[in-house]
Amino acid sequence: MNIELRLAWRNLWRHKKRTWITVAAMVFSNVLLVLMLSLQLGSYQMMIDNALGLFSGQIQIQHQDYLENPKFRDDIVHPQGLVNTLKQATDLETISSRGVTFALVSSASRSYGVQVVGVEPQSEPLVSTIPGLIIEGRYLQASSSKQNEDPVAEVVLGKVLARNLKVGLGDELTLLGSGRDGSFAAGVATVVGIFNSSLPALDRTMIQLPLDYFQHLFASENRASYVVLNTPTPLELTQLNATIAELLAQQRPDESLQVRDWDALQPGIRQAIQADLSSAAFMYGVLILLVAFSVMNTQLMSVLERTREFGTMMALGLKPWRLVKLIFLETTMMATLGMLLGAILGAMLTQYYHVVGFYYPGMEEMAAKFNLPERFYPDVTWFATFIGPIFVMIASIIAAIYPALKIRKLDPISAMRAV
Amino acid sequence: MIKVTCRKLRKTFVQGETQIKGLDDVSLSIEKGEFVCLSGPSGSGKTTLLNALGGLHTPDEGTIEIDGDVISQMGASELADLRLRRIGFVFQSYNLIPVLSAQENVEFVMQIQGVDSQERDQRAKAILKEVGLEGMETRLPAELSGGQQQRVAVARALVSEPALILADEPTANLDSATAENLMQLLENLNRKHQVTLVLATHDTRIMGFARRQIRMQDGKIISDEISSGSQHALRGGDPLTASHQEQDF
Numbered sequence: 001m002n003i004e005l006r007l008a009w010r011n012l013w014r015h016k017k018r019t020w021i022t023v024a025a026m027v028f029s030n031v032l033l034v035l036m037l038s039l040q041l042g043s044y045q046m047m048i049d050n051a052l053g054l055f056s057g058q059i060q061i062q063h064q065d066y067l068e069n070p071k072f073r074d075d076i077v078h079p080q081g082l083v084n085t086l087k088q089a090t091d092l093e094t095i096s097s098r099g100v101t102f103a104l105v106s107s108a109s110r111s112y113g114v115q116v117v118g119v120e121p122q123s124e125p126l127v128s129t130i131p132g133l134i135i136e137g138r139y140l141q142a143s144s145s146k147q148n149e150d151p152v153a154e155v156v157l158g159k160v161l162a163r164n165l166k167v168g169l170g171d172e173l174t175l176l177g178s179g180r181d182g183s184f185a186a187g188v189a190t191v192v193g194i195f196n197s198s199l200p201a202l203d204r205t206m207i208q209l210p211l212d213y214f215q216h217l218f219a220s221e222n223r224a225s226y227v228v229l230n231t232p233t234p235l236e237l238t239q240l241n242a243t244i245a246e247l248l249a250q251q252r253p254d255e256s257l258q259v260r261d262w263d264a265l266q267p268g269i270r271q272a273i274q275a276d277l278s279s280a281a282f283m284y285g286v287l288i289l290l291v292a293f294s295v296m297n298t299q300l301m302s303v304l305e306r307t308r309e310f311g312t313m314m315a316l317g318l319k320p321w322r323l324v325k326l327i328f329l330e331t332t333m334m335a336t337l338g339m340l341l342g343a344i345l346g347a348m349l350t351q352y353y354h355v356v357g358f359y360y361p362g363m364e365e366m367a368a369k370f371n372l373p374e375r376f377y378p379d380v381t382w383f384a385t386f387i388g389p390i391f392v393m394i395a396s397i398i399a400a401i402y403p404a405l406k407i408r409k410l411d412p413i414s415a416m417r418a419v
Numbered sequence: 420m421i422k423v424t425c426r427k428l429r430k431t432f433v434q435g436e437t438q439i440k441g442l443d444d445v446s447l448s449i450e451k452g453e454f455v456c457l458s459g460p461s462g463s464g465k466t467t468l469l470n471a472l473g474g475l476h477t478p479d480e481g482t483i484e485i486d487g488d489v490i491s492q493m494g495a496s497e498l499a500d501l502r503l504r505r506i507g508f509v510f511q512s513y514n515l516i517p518v519l520s521a522q523e524n525v526e527f528v529m530q531i532q533g534v535d536s537q538e539r540d541q542r543a544k545a546i547l548k549e550v551g552l553e554g555m556e557t558r559l560p561a562e563l564s565g566g567q568q569q570r571v572a573v574a575r576a577l578v579s580e581p582a583l584i585l586a587d588e589p590t591a592n593l594d595s596a597t598a599e600n601l602m603q604l605l606e607n608l609n610r611k612h613q614v615t616l617v618l619a620t621h622d623t624r625i626m627g628f629a630r631r632q633i634r635m636q637d638g639k640i641i642s643d644e645i646s647s648g649s650q651h652a653l654r655g656g657d658p659l660t661a662s663h664q665e666q667d668f
């Protein structure tokens with residue numbers, strides 16, 4: 001074995017207790033870092049999943065003016081073709097198109113202005129959680145594929161709206177509005193389901209019907225207002241955005257289509273994440289600094305008490321840089337131990353909360369704002385498990401610089417005379 | 420096989436108000452293959468001189484040449500190499516490395532020299548046997564007696580076969596028999612391999628092994644004699660050890 005390695009290893013266990021205390025400081029902060037970061041990332045993911053997963057989706061492809069001013073005319077021609085190319089290019093199945101407009105909806109007793117959303121019953125459940133939130137009846141069904149048959153005129157609506165309109169399953173609703181071409185649009189559809197999204201804005205103002213019926217009703221055949229796309233990794237969208245943008249530029253250069261990610265669709269989310277991250281980063285920094293000082297202290301003590309033998313080694317002809325190397329080796333060994341133990345324990349603790357769920361005190365406000373459940377289930381990820389411990393390790397090794405510099409000042413004779 | 424020359428060495432230690440003359444105008448020339456014994460009362464400057472010869476002390480004045488190279492002109496790294504490759508040190512207070520076993524301590528110098536492990540092992544075992552420590556290879560310094568530690572320290576200095584051995588009280592903690600064995604070992608090296616030996620000691624029993632006697636006092640050389648007679652001065656000499664010697668010879 002290499003002499004520095006052997007010395008480093010033996011020296012670590014020369015003061016077992018001290019080494020373990022230092023390692024324990026690393027492990028403790030590493031566990032804390034892993035857990036907190038996992039919880040944070042988990043809560044962001046959840047915020048995104050819930051806030052976006054409910055309806056808006058993580059990415060939308062729209063006409064460039066649609067975000068600012070959603071006009072019926074700023075839509076997408078032949079959306080099915082676009083959906084198919086997107087599926088091919090991104091390898092994702094979670095893509096669906098929608099038509100959106102406003103209309104007056106009337107029951108036997110009342111009328112309200114509502115947002116009318118035409119969805120593809122088959123793929124809508126892949127981009128929105130509303131189909132899963134039906135509390136009465138069922139969600140929309142895909143119309144039979146037979147040609148020349150009139151699309152099925154059925155509708156689902158929010159719980160509050162159903163109550164306001166005093167309608168139940170099987171009741172008929174009359175829709176009045178204007179078609180894409182400005183023509184008069186009117187139709188009658190049967191209520192087949194009622195959803196409860198827990199988001200009052202949606203429950204009070206939205207009805208959904210099959211996209212083909214929507215197109216038929218509002219004279220917008222073969223058109224959609226936008227295409228929705230969901231990805232399992234909403235925190236890493238840059239690459240996907242670029243792919244889609246390129247695709248749009250190639251295939252639909254003349255249609256002024258734009259990729260809008262969740263950041264553009266719901267700007268509040270990123271702000272909330274950033275505010276949360278930067279306040280946490282400060283705390284993480286303090287934690288890492290504390291560990292670094294503990295390592296520095298340990299290594300300083302360790303260098304001082306070995307002055308004599310370091311002097312001997314230098315007198316025998318060992319060059320000081322090899323002793324410097326020794327200090328860094330020792331620190332690296334300790335830090336590696338701290339990193340591995342910390343990462344493993346941290347991941348285990350995270351996994352525990354992944355199973356039983358975690359309640360974030362003080363999250364209620366954010367929970368309410370972004371439609372989050374109060375308990376959530378962090379995932380164990382490589383990133384959250386290792387990024388903190390790696391920083392601790394780097395900080396520890398940096399902290400060894402000062403003790404190591406002490407060695408360069410040693411002169412063998414006075415070092416050997418030291419007690 | 421190394422020639423050491425020093426001229427007008429002066430080394431003064433400042434301790435608070437007082438100045439201590441560690442070396443006071445020391446000039447000395449040691450030929451290749453010489454066996455020199457430094458003696459003198461405690462504090463007379465023996466250790467200081469050995470350290471200066473080994474390039475550990477930079478003298479305040481004067482020059483030291485080892486085989487023609489002026490060591491005060493060498494950089495720290497060059498000096499380290501000189502010590503590593505050519506000089507074997509036996510320190511007055513053994514200075515073993517506490518986390519390494521007896522054998523690992525002996526191998527230490529060879530290891531930094533880059534000797535391969537098999538050869539290291541062989542040579543370390545052999546020298547430990549010669550100094551009478553067979554079977555104690557795996558003991559840590561803390562598990563050895565003072566005399567045993569001293570022998571490990573000697574073994575460490577000898578094992579890499581340096582050209583110059585600077586030994587500071589190498590027998591201070593040894594009984595006569597062991598001391599004599601050790602001296603014979605050193606003498607052997609000196610004779611067979613022409614290793615230059617400089618040895619500081621209070622021990623009258625072993626002074627006789629050296630052909631040249633240098634006495635120091637207050638940092639000065641007060642006498643420098645080449646003894647013509649038998650090296651085994653202790654045979655006829657010291658009455659305290661005489662009876663013991665009878666058994667051995």
Ligand SMILES: Nc1ncnc2c1ncn2[C@@H]1O[C@H](COP(=O)(O)OP(=O)(O)OP(=O)(O)O)[C@@H](O)[C@H]1O
Pocket residue numbers: 417432433434439440441459460461462463464465466467468511
């Ligand atoms: N680093 C130092 N700082 C201060 N004084 C020193 C130092 N090294 C040696 N001295 C002094 O220099 C003088 C010579 O010391 P040295 O160690 O050479 O004596 P010595 O002959 O080896 O003595 P001993 O036989 O006791 O080992 C002593 O008075 C000692 O106190």
Ligand SMILES: [Mg+2]
Pocket residue numbers: 465466467511587
């Ligand atoms: Mg001395």
